[in-house]
Amino acid sequence: MSLFLRIRDDIRSVKERDPAARSTLEVFLCYPGLWAVWIHRVSQKLWKWKLRLLARVLSQVARFYTGVDIHPGARLGHRLFIDHATGVVIGETAIVGDDVTMYQGVTLGGTGKGHGKRHPTICNGVFIGNNANVLGNITVGENSRVGAGSVVLADVPPNSTVVGVPAHIVYHNGERVLITDPHDVKDPLSDALIALSERVQELEQRLGAHEQWAAPFASEEAERAAYRVELDQIRSYVSMGEGI
DSSP states (O other), X not given: OOHHHHHHHHHHHHHHHOTTOOOHHHHHHHOHHHHHHHHHXXXXXXXXXXXXXXXXXXXXXXXXXXXXXXXXXXXXXXXOEESSOTTEEEOTTOEEOTTOEEOTTOEEEOSSSOOSSOSOEXXXXXEEOTTOEEESSOEEOTTOEEOTTOEEOSOBOTTEEEETTTTEEEEETTEEOOOOSGGGSOOHXXXXXXXXXHHHHHHHHHHTOOOOOOOTTHHHHHHHHHHHHHHHHTTTTOXXXXXX
């Protein structure tokens, strides 16, 4: 695809995804996320031609004017839309597929000082909310959504929605994923609560306690069952994590 055809394709994709975009000229003049992508294509060419210093200088110029820091070594697909742009960081070995949407403050970063592939792979059609961090050599599957402010440290299956710190799956293939086992929440506080619950049970057994307690998390499971019924009743209104 020629340079002008790719520019036209980028502008068209922005107009399709952003209701605030009113005209082609407005998108061309007022969307710094697009400028950053266009400049990156030049700096990536320089990087491939072994003009590494010149490529880095050009990427820093783009960072100054757009607020987007894309390493020249990163590989970006077609129709990447970085909305509002400011504060986005894309690392050297990151790979971004086609039709990906990112908001301000997104980081595709590494987790250490090792060499080789150390940044994420973002597959086609992924949406990443503002201030989300996707870290390490992990993969976010096609058509998945990363909620605003999430920290993703593990692979995300296709057609999923993840939220939280660290991120966990809340939707998969259009179905709500409800966590009933605290072991599924990768959080230090959850581990502490599990250990405390097990210790209490051990002490009760040693003391010969005869009173039968309700199953752990029984009330929570009842609430989740009621929530599932409510979701089925309003399924036409609920979508795959919109508004997260």
